[in-house]
Amino acid sequence: MEKTSTDTLPLTMISSGKQETICIFGTGDFGRSLGLKMLQCGYSIVFGSRNPGMSGLLPSGAEVLSYSEAAQKSDIIILTVHREHYDFLTHLTEGLNGKIMVDVSNNLKINQYPESNAEYLDQLLPGAHVVKAFNTISAWALQSGALDASRQVFVCGNDSKAKQRVMDIVRTLGLTPLDKGSLLAAKEIENYPLQLFPMWKFPFCLAAVLCVFFFFYGAVRDVIYPYVHEKKDSTFRLAVSIPNRVCPITALTLLALVYLPGVIAAILQLYRGTKYRRFPNWLDHWMLCRKQLGLVALGFACLHVLYTLVIPIRYYVRWTMNNRTIAQATTKKENPFITSTAWLSDSYLALGILGFFLFVLLGITSLPSVSNAVNWREFRFVQSKLGFLTLILCTAHTLVYGGRRFLSSSILRWYLPPAYIIALIIPCTLLVVKFILILPCIDKTLTRIRQGWERNPKFL
Numbered sequence: 234m235e236k237t238s239t240d241t242l243p244l245t246m247i248s249s250g251k252q253e254t255i256c257i258f259g260t261g262d263f264g265r266s267l268g269l270k271m272l273q274c275g276y277s278i279v280f281g282s283r284n285p286g287m288s289g290l291l292p293s294g295a296e297v298l299s300y301s302e303a304a305q306k307s308d309i310i311i312l313t314v315h316r317e318h319y320d321f322l323t324h325l326t327e328g329l330n331g332k333i334m335v336d337v338s339n340n341l342k343i344n345q346y347p348e349s350n351a352e353y354l355d356q357l358l359p360g361a362h363v364v365k366a367f368n369t370i371s372a373w374a375l376q377s378g379a380l381d382a383s384r385q386v387f388v389c390g391n392d393s394k395a396k397q398r399v400m401d402i403v404r405t406l407g408l409t410p411l412d413k414g415s416l417l418a419a420k421e422i423e424n425y426p427l428q429l430f431p432m433w434k435f436p437f438c439l440a441a442v443l444c445v446f447f448f449f450y451g452a453v454r455d456v457i458y459p460y461v462h463e464k465k466d467s468t469f470r471l472a473v474s475i476p477n478r479v480c481p482i483t484a485l486t487l488l489a490l491v492y493l494p495g496v497i498a499a500i501l502q503l504y505r506g507t508k509y510r511r512f513p514n515w516l517d518h519w520m521l522c523r524k525q526l527g528l529v530a531l532g533f534a535c536l537h538v539l540y541t542l543v544i545p546i547r548y549y550v551r552w553t554m555n556n557r558t559i560a561q562a563t564t565k566k567e568n569p570f571i572t573s574t575a576w577l578s579d580s581y582l583a584l585g586i587l588g589f590f591l592f593v594l595l596g597i598t599s600l601p602s603v604s605n606a607v608n609w610r611e612f613r614f615v616q617s618k619l620g621f622l623t624l625i626l627c628t629a630h631t632l633v634y635g636g637r638r639f640l641s642s643s644i645l646r647w648y649l650p651p652a653y654i655i656a657l658i659i660p661c662t663l664l665v666v667k668f669i670l671i672l673p674c675i676d677k678t679l680t681r682i683r684q685g686w687e688r689n690p691k692f693l
């Protein structure tokens with residue numbers, strides 16, 4: 234069958250046999266970009282403007298009229314005007330009765346006005362059907378086609394037919410509409426573009442605090458202390474040695490913090506005797522940004538791998554090795570091969586490699602394109618079981634690496650315990666608690682408590 238150009242047009246256009254006309258109020262950046270995109274997708278566009286004569290920058294093919302004339306040309310009007318200027322609409326109320334008014338506006342601050350812009354428009358034009366849409370798409374993205382990250386268009390409105398028509402337009406433009414319900418959702422939709430990485434803030438801040446703390450700790454231990462005691466200049470350690478300690482410690486701590494809220498939640502449910510009560514807000518937020526915490530942790534683990542790979546080519550390392558060999562040769566001292574030391578060194582490396590491999594696997598499966606390809610059970614298996622295995626392997630890697638140091642007498646010096654002990658506290662506690670929690674008897678108690686609650690909701 235031969236493909237016709239109507240294949241890309243919405244149903245309304247196909248059935249009527251002619252292009253559907255959409256009216257855009259406002260000829261600013263967003264109005265122009267949206268108009269151009271809609272023209273390219275087969276719509277006929279009429280702009281409403283204060284100065285219909287000044288239409289130099291507008292896409293060719295579009296008509297420009299006064300606001301009241303343009304309003305008569307279509308029953309869908311996209312309002313690309315800032316909220317502060319909405320008052321001009323009050324002169325057009327009669328002509329706008331029964332029309333679908335699409336509000337695209339954003340604010341400069343979160344919760345800038347008591348009501349959302351869309352609700353405000355609804356109050357101004359009680360006879361029109363207000364639909365909120367397009368506010369999360371930028372004019373630049375519409376023009377450049379760089380929409381890969383933000384194809385989603387949140388839509389909300391009180392009239393479901395009006396909403397459906399706007400969602401059809403969104404689809405025709407190659408975007409994905411997401412129905413967010415009634416106009417009550419407009420406030421949340423308007424706040425959305427003003428948020429800056431809401432789920433990343435906590436992981437980034439936490440990582441920064443951990444890094445600064447462990448870096449400072451490392452500097453005191455490895456640079457300031459040797460300088461004060463032995464007048465030895467070890468400042469070069471600030472470049473590779475200390476960061477290579479900061480990175481794994483931060484990675485391990487963050488990874489442990491990915492799994493800690495799950496354990497706290499389980500303990501909370503046990504304590505409350507029910508799972509049918511909301512968690513406190515802080516725990517809720519913590520649970521929601523576990524993926525981001527894990528990805529930041531993975532970033533630090535990657536850095537640790539890179540820092541470790543360059544160790545053999547470092548001048549300090551080569552100098553130390555050469556000198557040791559020369560000293561051994563001149564003193565004619567033997568250096569016997571110690572199998573246990575070889576085992577220790579190979580074990581911590583093997584644990585590190587396996588831990589890192591699983592860590593990367595966890596990171597990859599958390600990407601939306603990959604997680605969409607596995608079912609819920611598979612996803613849970615990877616994130617929960619493999620996640621814990623990763624934590625166990627990485628903790629074991631740290632423990633084996635520091636094993637001898639833990640046991641040596643020098644551990645009792647004032648600047649100890651070494652930083653990795655601090656890093657190990659959370660994962661070790663976590664693993665012990667998790668182990669206790671999965672003990673069958675506790676599991677049975679949990680089930681019994683839940684059953685009791687279900688039989689008698691006043692159980693608590």
Ligand SMILES: NC(=O)C1=CN([C@@H]2O[C@H](COP(=O)(O)OP(=O)(O)OC[C@H]3O[C@@H](n4cnc5c(N)ncnc54)[C@H](OP(=O)(O)O)[C@@H]3O)[C@@H](O)[C@H]2O)C=CC1
Nearest residue numbers: 259260261262263282283313314315318338339368371372
């Ligand atoms: N720019 C963007 O990337 C995005 C913008 N938005 C929203 O779209 C709306 C328009 O944004 P944008 O196009 O960038 O803004 P502009 O300032 O570029 O354009 C606003 C337009 O509003 C019209 N207007 C009507 N009445 C007045 C008035 N009294 N004073 C000034 N202008 C008036 C003007 O058109 P005319 O001169 O023809 O009357 C003007 O061109 C805003 O609500 C914004 O929040 C939403 C998502 C992204």
Ligand SMILES: [Cu+2]
Nearest residue numbers: 481537585630
């Ligand atoms: Cu390591």
